[in-house]
Amino acid sequence: MKKIIVLFSIAILVFTGCNKPIPTATTEAKPAAAAVSDGSEDLVIDFQVSLDGKDSMNRFNWKGNIRYMAAEDSYDAASGASLAGSTHLFMSYLYDVEAKNTMSTGLRGLFLFGVTGASQVENDNLHAIKNSDGSISILYVHRGTAYRFTTDSKGILSLPDAKMESRKIGTPQELEAEFTSDGTAMGVDFEKVFSSNVVAENYNPEAMYFWDGDLKVTLENGLLGMTGVLTAVRQ
Numbered sequence: 001m002k003k004i005i006v007l008f009s010i011a012i013l014v015f016t017g018c019n020k021p022i023p024t025a026t027t028e029a030k031p032a033a034a035a036v037s038d039g040s041e042d043l044v045i046d047f048q049v050s051l052d053g054k055d056s057m058n059r060f061n062w063k064g065n066i067r068y069m070a071a072e073d074s075y076d077a078a079s080g081a082s083l084a085g086s087t088h089l090f091m092s093y094l095y096d097v098e099a100k101n102t103m104s105t106g107l108r109g110l111f112l113f114g115v116t117g118a119s120q121v122e123n124d125n126l127h128a129i130k131n132s133d134g135s136i137s138i139l140y141v142h143r144g145t146a147y148r149f150t151t152d153s154k155g156i157l158s159l160p161d162a163k164m165e166s167r168k169i170g171t172p173q174e175l176e177a178e179f180t181s182d183g184t185a186m187g188v189d190f191e192k193v194f195s196s197n198v199v200a201e202n203y204n205p206e207a208m209y210f211w212d213g214d215l216k217v218t219l220e221n222g223l224l225g226m227t228g229v230l231t232a233v234r235q
Helices: 002-018 105-115 118-123
Strands: 043-050 059-064 070-073 127-130 136-142 145-150 156-159 163-168 209-220 223-234
Touching (some): 043 105, 043 118, 059 105, 105 136, 105 145, 105 163, 136 209, 156 223
Antiparallel strands (some): 043 059, 043 223, 059 070, 127 136, 136 145, 145 163, 209 223
16 A cells, blocks of 8 residues: 555656656847947037147137037236136036946046146146157156056047056155155156056946047147047936
8 A cells, every 4th residue: 555655656756757848948048238339419619739839829729519618728927827717617517426437537637738837737747759650659648547548550549448657656645766866747757657657548337328429639840639520328
């Protein structure tokens, strides 16, 4: 009798097992498609700064797509600040609504030289170099951080993948003696600075969008210029 009960139980288990649904094959979720630019003109840049102390040549003109914001700004010697006071408006293009930067903050810092005087250019040791391959390198130091931006051989700084670098070499009050011969930005050895521990300058990967497009860099007669059109690409 016990044997019959055991066999009956086994039969039930076999029958139940045979009626289980056949497992279906699962496929891994495909990775999200890479963000693609639609080519819209969301931000137009026209920047110029004199590297020879000619304040009147400095400018930072831009036009954006947020409520059709636009500014033609330059340095105001009387106030020692920007003439049109547009610097705070541009912050809407540097950060998204969650305060995550959408472009290199160092690049934004470069644009500010268009609305500052010759003393700031000198104090931050802003300068540019034409390299043998046709590329242009832009370097400066601000508040303890050194920056370097290098174009391609045609003078193009192509966002977001352009060669933009930074390295912390001190604090806003003091630069490390290892990198400067006289304690100032003017005495900084950039070759030594960018020989190691370099950080890529770019947008926050968690930002809602980033800027895409080409900025044409020029260096003629002591004038550093940058013009181009950028597109906001949602992530």
